[in-house]
Amino acid sequence: MSDHATDPATETFVAHRNLLFTVAYELLGSAADAEDVLQETWLRWIRVDLGQVRDERAYLVRITTRQALNRLRAMRRRKEAYVGPWLPEPLLTAPDVAEDVELAESVSMALMLVLETLSPTERAVFVLHEAFDVSYDEIAAAVDKSPAAVRQIAHRARQHVDARRPREVVSPRVTRAVLESFQRAVETRDLRGLLDVLAPEVVLVSDGGGVKHAALRPIVGAEKVVRFIAGGLGRTEGVVTSGPTTANGSPALVVRLDGEVDGVMAIRVEDGRITGLYYVRNPEKLTRVERETPLTRR
Template sequence: MTEDAFTAHRPLLFTIAYEMLGSAADAEDVLQESYLRWSAVDPATVGHPRAYLVRTVTRQALNHLRALKARREEYVGMWLPEPIRTAPGVSEDAVLAESVSMAMMLVLETLNPTERAVFVLHEVFGYTHGEIAASIGKSEVAVRQTAHRARRHVHARRRRYEPVSQVTGEIVQRFLAAAATGDIQSLMDLLAPDVVVLSDGGGKATAARRPVTGRTEVARFVLGAYRTSAATARVEPATYNGMAAARFMTDGGLDWLVAFEVRDGRITGMYGVRNPDKLHHADAVRTLDRGGAQPWKP
């Protein structure tokens, strides 16, 4: 019975941990620690298993996040979240899809651990301030203040989100075809003027150390990447973090993973992950769940 309750809520618990940590590997560690705590509890003493598990995962994730903050300050080059492969159906829940998008995950990274926990639990999962207060060991008044501060911070930095669609996938495929043939004009036509490329090699693989911005510079960067590494790779379409993505496969396995942000028919952002530590589990399709939370209004 104990295991059944944990298994039943596992997608929700993973989603909470991942959104708080930006790392699937660390989220899995949190779930493992939480399961060990749960398995030591007498189920008869727990009136609401889901609430109990959410509190446990939240507290464990907060502990991990505080430790991760220090390590990420020493990260080599740009840091991006560990990408997770999501089923195409995740886009049916616009709130969930946006909340795990690369752009939003990077905004969440600018919050302090408590702000991030409060924002994620309240705005994404719909928990009340009182429920959150019980989860993180703060007063309800403090949680309300934190929620207001975090919401204002996120809204000032969030990018307009457009859910992945068939049209999005077609734009990405046209872009990849133009890159493969060296058609710079077609590339330029598919890029927004303020397009940004972020690359994460973690000091373990070649990647740009700084953002590449602007249509011309991005087109040159993409063509250069194809000449040096991508030209011999097999490209597979996929969906990661609720975004259209491309997997660049070589004989050694997954070499690059690029998620595309598309708005109004143009590519506005590309998020390239090449750090091998973040690609070990990139094949697994993750089931995400908000636990029946109601959509929130931006």
């Protein structure tokens, strides 16, 4: 694209690139697939007669959504063959993402995992309307449905998500404090302290992709989670360390084994305790945890 630096199509695409990436990522949960969608969007965009485009942002979002939907449907087959639970790819994000409460919630590991339970069309409608404030008419054009049908889909998707999303919006400060207590308990092998910071009904989901050791099913219950963590630490050969980071707009931990990134731990906090632990170990999903990925709703 550098050969067309002054081309109006290129300038417009570059101006909206971070938005388009954010849309694709929220629909797919994969940065690599989101980048592929952006490439496909670009190839279609440069063939468009800009003189016929009234709203360039809306048009680009429409192309991106259509390409992401095609890829999302294809990804379902990949996920069916995936070894163990599938978690979204964690992204190292800048402080401005955390400051935008709506954006931070929409890319949080907890909510994106809920979005996995929607159909591709439901997910597109929910994400575009709730996270990016796209009108029903524009969404209808993107998903090839009538505006009336889109309204029904949006209502159904919102009910589904509201029944499963966290009950409260927790500030980064509170999440960070809970995460520090969890980190301290793990590092000191304080099993009692670990039980204190975990909610009784806590769920741990670990994603190794069949490459790294991980639980093949979610682990439910504080005592079972503590046993799993203690067992994993006991089997590990090497020096395990962890440090704070910001992943998907929320405080998280980067776990290292002998200095090399081994995984990213994100949490869901409710009533001051951890109700969800999300540990991504699949190396293919850890390529963006040491450099910031710009995300935006605008």
